[in-house]
Amino acid sequence: MNQSFDIAVVGATGTVGETIVQILEERNFPVADLHLLASIESAGSSVPFRGKNVRVREVDVFDFSKVKVVFFAAGPAVTSSYAAKASAAGCTVIDLSGVLPASQAPQVVPEANAQVLAGLPKPVQVSSPSPSATALAVALAPLRGLLDFQRVTVTACLAVSAQGREAVSELARQTTALLNLHPLESNFFDRQMAFNLLAQVGTPDAQGHVPLEKRLVTQLREILNLPTLKVSVTCIQAPVFFGDSFSVSVQMAGPVDLDVVNAALEAADGLELVDAGDYPTAVGDAVGQDVVYVGRVRHAVDDTSELNLWITSDNVRKGAALNAVQLAELLIKDLP
């Protein structure tokens, strides 16, 4: 394909936005003009792309009719304000904020439900799911046709970078303070994050679920196309800077043949299966990589109908920026 496209990245100065720009370059995405957008605060700064510094501009005054594809990586409020405008201007919209309803912008992970893209009205609006849903979908999709999923139980151990730069700084600051026997300050987190695990990421509803957990249930059912799947989720905040880890149990209707599971995972796109005996970690394997790592593939003790897995993934890269760029790669094939 020789055609190239004008692209906008909204939130280009952020953790995810910067990674999108970097991946567009790495993967040789056919970019004609690249428009980098953010709030008025960082308008005028610049971000490197293909050896040049690209000036960041204010999203507020941007004319979306200049571009064909827009990545929204600036939070739910910004998507709510500008996605409709971009779509009305004819842009393909790829949203990373999770705010658009499934009916308008379905959640898509290319390795799991790329077929959804074909049926969407033009101009397409699509959502890149949460990093947790993306990682789990990549790991579970290859097994969906082989096994009869009854229930998925997940403990998601999330990196602080999912909460942005302030969270990363606070973990570093608290850790230094503790090691130097200085008093600990908690500003971003509501208590000690260093050398500790927080059992709740966000504010729970009356039923005790936080939005992140409910969203993961909804997104996983949608992406795997298993609308009645039972999904039980606990999201915990780990003292880890980058990379999410997931302890996953899947109950199946009958005995699971681990050879079949291993063969399916081995053959699957977007994931790396780690041999029995060894196991992947967030920091040692997943961070900076384009694949989700799956290890500790085993039954439960005395129960062959349950499958246990350990999954690690780079929350910013594979969990967000790369998935969004993969969606764009598929969608531009259908652009005039």
Added chain:
Amino acid sequence: MNQSFDIAVVGATGTVGETIVQILEERNFPVADLHLLASIESAGSSVPFRGKNVRVREVDVFDFSKVKVVFFAAGPAVTSSYAAKASAAGCTVIDLSGVLPASQAPQVVPEANAQVLAGLPKPVQVSSPSPSATALAVALAPLRGLLDFQRVTVTACLAVSAQGREAVSELARQTTALLNLHPLESNFFDRQMAFNLLAQVGTPDAQGHVPLEKRLVTQLREILNLPTLKVSVTCIQAPVFFGDSFSVSVQMAGPVDLDVVNAALEAADGLELVDAGDYPTAVGDAVGQDVVYVGRVRHAVDDTSELNLWITSDNVRKGAALNAVQLAELLIKDLP
């Protein structure tokens, strides 16, 4: 009771042994003579007890007929070498190493299965379970009579102190190195432990389970007296110095009434229920405390037959030393 007893602590210079000595003092345990035992390496050192320094002696040359109760907190090899000798000398044996078979020394958590003690042949041999089994038993026992347990799924996030002092030093050293951009060394752990999660604690068998996980399944079934309970366990090593955290899902045969659950947990011994909205952490709540903390009591999303809990416990104190002393408190009531 005015009677007091001669006591021996084997492994008195260790993490758990020192805490046993401290708790014997704190709880005013009726100690007559206290004998502190360890290997030849620390024989001659001393440990404080009731304002005096008690000299540590070599277990090898100890005459067990001098004492009525022996705590074994020096690892499986030491228990294997000396427990039979102590028992033959008429001592009540309380083992913390997990090496004695259930038929010889049942696993007991006073809050869950104290009744087992009454039926044991004299001199009694009893096992204080692993910290994970102890914490989970304290939290689940109050619900056992009320709900029909089908399956327990646990992700246990374990503190490095469970692995002894070298593990604690290595986490501190690695963390300092990373924050100062120095090269990282892994001697105790097989890879980076700082700011990371390790998915495997120990060496897996051909089925992929590590001994710690299998032991937890066996012990939990035994303590809860639910021999066919399905238990699915993943033990992960967290970059936390002290205090274990557990993400737990329990499937029940029918709908769970959360008011009943909360009332039962509120009334239970040995645990503190944390209100909805708030949640306990290992470092902020459990460490140094005599109770197991339980929070995030909730159903699964769209599934009232599943109960989710978050549990934290001090692995050294409530998970080991205190449970052992509680066992001793019950057992001395029956000593001549």
